[in-house]
Amino acid sequence: MGSLLYNISSVAFAISALILILFFRHHPAKFILSFSFVITALWALFASYGISRLGHYAELLRNISWIFILFYLLNPVRNWRGRDSLFWQVVLVALILFGGLFLLDIYHHQIGFGLGPDEINFSIWCYQYLLLSIFGLVLIEQLIRNSDASQLWAVKFFCIAIGAQFSYDIFLYSTALLVSGLDLLYWQARAIFTTLLIPLFFVSLKRIVHEPSKVIISRKIVFHGVALIGIGVYMLLMALIGYYIQFLGGQWSGLIQIVFFAFAVLLVSVIIFSGQMRAKLKVFLSKHFFDYKYDYREEWLRFIASLSGNKFESGLENRVIEAVAKIIDSTGGVIWLKNENERYQYAGGHNHCVLADLEEESYIEFVKQGGWVVDIDEYKNEPHNFPQLLLPQWLVDDEDLRLLVPLFHQNALFGVLALNRPRAERKFNWEDHDLLKTVGCQAAGYLALMMLSQELHESRQFEAFNRLSAYVVHDLKNVVSQLSLVIKNAEKYKNNPDFVDDAFLTVDNATKRMNRMLLQLRKDRSMVMTTNRDCIDLIECLTAVCRARQDSRPFPVLINKHSSTPCVFADGERLEIVLAHLVQNAQEATPESGKVELILQIESDKAVISVSDSGCGMAQEYMRSRLFKPFETTKGNAGMGIGAYEAKEYIHSIGGTLTVASTLGEGTVFKISVPVVRDDS
Structure with a gap:
């Protein structure tokens, strides 16, 4: 039954390849897809005879051809240029791992491990299939994540079809490793499942009318993609080691295997959540994968989002420190801002505290003239590079601080930001300095706006006080006019009882007004007016x-x-x-x-x-x-x-x-x- 199903699948893929060649003559993906169909047809033909070394190599070629199609969709081959491409690095890692398993397959008779040749062949083959399937799923994830709406509309059925094949392979061979053998029902169903995916390829083929667009992969995607591949490879290696522990551990094999896997999961968890390891990975990717250290679009969006965020309880000064520190993976720093006396006063710190003000005239003049970012380590190790600079001794002795970044606003030095050492040791060049100076100017603009807002708030408070004072003075003027009139007429009418009564009424009225004014000083004026x-x-x-x-x-x-x-x-x-x-x-x-x-x-x-x-x-x-x-x-x-x-x-x-x-x-x-x-x- 299984042989018949795989023969049907082989014929279906062969016919599909012929249709591609005859009816899609001008399609840009015609040759690469027809080649994959032919390889898949050969694989199905060999698989109809059961598991064999020839069928094994055919399946490897089938998986590699589908992976090659994913590379084609991600970026045309002619545009790969050495170290400019992330994929050459990934391919190199995959080839090394695959080659190691391939050599292990060839020389299994010399390696031994105390197992039978067929059992060793089957285990190694399963690991090879799993490795290629995981690698293929990673590429599919990259393609989907980096395609815009129109590109995704064209290639999504390609991704579904190829992803379904790789997912089925992972299910099939991981189950086989667990039970030490292939399930016949799953093996037979695989032929039907693979054949039913053919229409999905033709749907995508009809949608792709132009040459596949170049997909730009951001550093964030590179970081997560490489991390995902690394974790997948790590788990495969741990599974391989655990597999052989089962045969080498004797009666303690079960206990040793459980402890080993628990320790492996704990170790990968520590690595994933380690800020230092993440920083080292970012430095490695920047050095070997890209011409520039930074993805400037991502850095700028993140920086603006940090300054404009909702962490108001921490204050803008701390948000500036945190936002700039993230650029170089620093843990924090301190900031000094210019006060009304033209002195640079300590304004805040994040994961660092320096209570001293920055009063060194030599540094201030040095920064004003050139606007330089000062590397404190370079200042200590190569002082001849800074002939006119003299940093405060307490600043030089602080082992936690690494960089001094000037904050310029309207061509004037508005403040100075000192950053802690990055989590992973690194060298700083012109690119780091230019980016830090640029974000420093932007941060200075935010800080200047904050100070202007505070001054405006204070001036409004004074204005409100002056307005209240004006109301009080206005009422006092009316009271004084009434009392002055009483005094003016007192000499003439002081013996007149009616005048005396009116005078007392006037004084009583003046007293009430004075009490009302005192109430206005204690409460909101609008409340007094409406009660x-x-x-x-x-x-x-x-x-x-x-x-x-x-x-x-x-x-x-x-x-x-x-x-x-x-x-x-x-x-x-x-x-x-x-x-x-x-x-x-x-x-x-x-x-x-x-x-x-x-x-x-x-x-x-x-x-x-x-x-x-x-x-x-x-x-x-x-x-x-x-x-x-x-x-x-x-x-x-x-x-x-x-x-x-x-x-x-x-x-x-x-x-x-x-x-x-x-x-x-x-x-x-x-x-x-x-x-x-x-x-x-």
């Missing part, structure tokens, strides 16, 4: 305002155009202050022969209070752009410029509006509209 509301009789409020402003000319006149007495929800004292301020402004803008009126009327459910005068009026531009802005005044040093602003803010806080209309030379009307209290309220 202590009550139902206020507008007639009484307006009458009190007119009485308070009777000492100034022209006298304010109250006109009530509504028969009833409207009430509003407000702080009575605050509302009086607002109205009194508007009346005062009207009096100051109107000659004594003019008029100032307070007009009360009801429009729908709103009480409308108009403060009108026949004074000088205001320009439209001033009303539009400056009237209600704080600290804008036309009174010079006599005014604070917050009266109109405060009036509008308070009226808005009780649900009302404040509008103004004015004509130069004719007068001004301030109109306040606030909701009235309904009878059912």
